[in-house]
Amino acid sequence: MRFYKNQHQFYIGIDLHARTMYICVINNIRETVFHKNMECSRDNLELVTNTFGKDIVVGVECIFTWYWVADFCAERGIDFASVQYKCTSDIFPNEKRSLQKYNSSEVQ
Template identity: 45%
Template sequence: MRFYTKSHKHYCGIDLHTKMMYVCIIDPDANILIHQNIPTNGKRFLKLIEPYKDDIVVGVECMFSWYWLADLCEQEGITFILGHALYMRCIHGGKAKNDKIDSSKIAHIMLGKNFPQAYAYPAELRPVRDLMRRRSHLVRIKSEIQSHISITNYQYNLEPFEKNIVHKANRAGIADHFRNPSVRLNVQTDIAVMDGLHDQIKRLENHIIKHAKSYDGRMLYRLKSVPGIGDVLALTIMYEVLSV
């Protein structure tokens, strides 16, 4: 675990939420300069910290809405650090917890050089990485639906499907296995959703591969040169690990 150990004139701890953010700014002597709950708004935040921008570090706990704040700090030349959620809970966990207390604790953790850092993923690659993760989510949904079709077939003790229904071409006509109209409609619905997911997954893959080739085609080629690593695994390593 890496801890942030640099010294600054001001330390800004933020308990960040989607609509509100509790901001606590302290100096090297742990004096509280600002402790205020404000709307989650970039302009409002910059106005609040303006007197301390010359040397300030902004720290937040890793949660889903940190992207915009990291980008804003980068644009303004402000040091931004992302806190590892699990380790931060171990450090400042306590019975008394609310937004005001948490923002203060985050600021004091930074001052004490005990801020456990998470990796703030580069802004320019974040959208594609998230697209890759979305693809994985859709693949899991597709697998669940495929399992439901197989389970339905077992429920009625019917003959196994002749071909693997993971492939789109092999799903044609399998709904005809089921005599009951309601069961048949159930399976037809599953097939329609699987077909739609198949098309969207391929669409995402094509977009991601195109981006990967233009971003670092050599890395993609090197990864795929390893036996057993194809497009999807290579892209996963490339966008989750970044440097190999």
């Protein structure tokens, strides 16, 4: 399994659903600086990414709706990582919660 190892000033984790997305942004010292449930839209994602500048990475739990976020990031030169459920269970091995209970702050 390959892990994303680049360092950034801000890490944007998205718990993506069909109509909404929970966005959590942490800084490089692991402080939560933004956490909000928003409507899924390019405008909302652009608002968040523009707020935190160019030194960012976006991570999205890999479900069927993530392709538009990857395209959005590629168009803007933003690093993007899709996160598999297996990765989150490796990162949080003591957590026995179901996939639906993971939130965006745990996607990083």
